[in-house]
Amino acid sequence: MKNQKVALITGANRGIGFETAKQLGEQGITVILTARTLVVATESAEKLKQQGIDAYGIQLDVTKAEERVTAAKYIEEKFGKLDILINNAGIGPKDWSMFEKTVSGTTLEEFEYVFNTNLFSLVAVTNELLPLIKKSAAGRIVNLSSILGSLTIHSTKDSPIASMKTLSYNASKAALNMYTNHLALELEGTGIKVNSAHPGWVKTELGTDAAQMEIPDGAKTSVQLALIGEDGPNGKFIHLGEELPW
Ligand SMILES: NC(=O)c1ccc[n+]([C@@H]2O[C@H](COP(=O)([O-])OP(=O)(O)OC[C@H]3O[C@@H](n4cnc5c(N)ncnc54)[C@H](OP(=O)(O)O)[C@@H]3O)[C@@H](O)[C@H]2O)c1
Numbered sequence: 001m002k003n004q005k006v007a008l009i010t011g012a013n014r015g016i017g018f019e020t021a022k023q024l025g026e027q028g029i030t031v032i033l034t035a036r037t038l039v040v041a042t043e044s045a046e047k048l049k050q051q052g053i054d055a056y057g058i059q060l061d062v063t064k065a066e067e068r069v070t071a072a073k074y075i076e077e078k079f080g081k082l083d084i085l086i087n088n089a090g091i092g093p094k095d096w097s098m099f100e101k102t103v104s105g106t107t108l109e110e111f112e113y114v115f116n117t118n119l120f121s122l123v124a125v126t127n128e129l130l131p132l133i134k135k136s137a138a139g140r141i142v143n144l145s146s147i148l149g150s151l152t153i154h155s156t157k158d159s160p161i162a163s164m165k166t167l168s169y170n171a172s173k174a175a176l177n178m179y180t181n182h183l184a185l186e187l188e189g190t191g192i193k194v195n196s197a198h199p200g201w202v203k204t205e206l207g208t209d210a211a212q213m214e215i216p217d218g219a220k221t222s223v224q225l226a227l228i229g230e231d232g233p234n235g236k237f238i239h240l241g242e243e244l245p246w
Contacts, residue, residue: 013090025053034060149173152245184235
């Protein structure tokens with residue numbers, strides 16, 4: 001059991017998170033699927049168990065401190081360590097159409113809403129689980145970012161994301177990228193690698209049906225970064241093996 005790799009995926013009940021858990025499970029990794037309610041988490045894990053995957057479901061609303069503590073205790077007691085953390089849970093703006101009007105019209109309330117999940121809770125989940133990741137022989141942390149968080153690409157005239165000035169969401173992912181950079185540097189030499197993943201534009205509830213990529217392909221970047229070896233990237237922003245500019 002000690003050598004068995006254990007991964008925790010936040011927001012694993014649907015979309016890219018569920019598929020990431022499935023693909024990691026298919027690689028023989030024990031997967032802990034987390035969701036906002038125990039019922040939903042258990043149902044999601046059950047679907048993978050039926051495919052022969054070693055899967056567990058636990059409740060974790062990433063914004064709730066007591067649930068973060070309980071999740072860490074569960075892993076400590078059951079596995080004694082965590083090898084892979086996929087910080088996948090994320091939300092879009094309350095109202096995407098607001099950005100067709102103005103960037104300067106983005107309210108503080110909107111910033112707080114998006115940042116609370118996409119940055120503050122992600123940092124808090126990571127801090128809570130870091131002592132367990134430090135017990136892994138080769139910890140991997142994957143932060144689900146987005147190309148929309150790239151300052152360089154937004155600054156490039158006529159870029160493919162030129163019209164997507166969804167400020168609160170984009171800024172939350174840019175800030176998350178900074179977190180990836182700083183945490184990776186702090187953890188250098190510990191064996192832990194921390195990277196930001198851009199999954200692509202993926203057909204999920206968040207990505208909508210207009211997206212280009214199917215969910216199995218959308219999970220590939222997270223899975224690849226979870227499985228990188230000692231010579232793999234650290235503190236980078238990656239999409240399907242290619243480095244993106246910050
Ligand atoms: N789809 C894309 O095109 C795309 C592109 C770039 C980046 N991303 C990023 O990829 C990640 C996954 O996105 P997705 O497309 O799979 O989105 P999705 O289908 O909307 O799924 C989002 C997941 O996050 C969970 N979640 C949200 N807030 C949560 C909270 N407070 N606590 C726990 N779970 C929470 C949701 O749970 P509930 O079911 O309970 O709401 C759901 O499981 C996100 O971080 C997103 O920003 C997606």
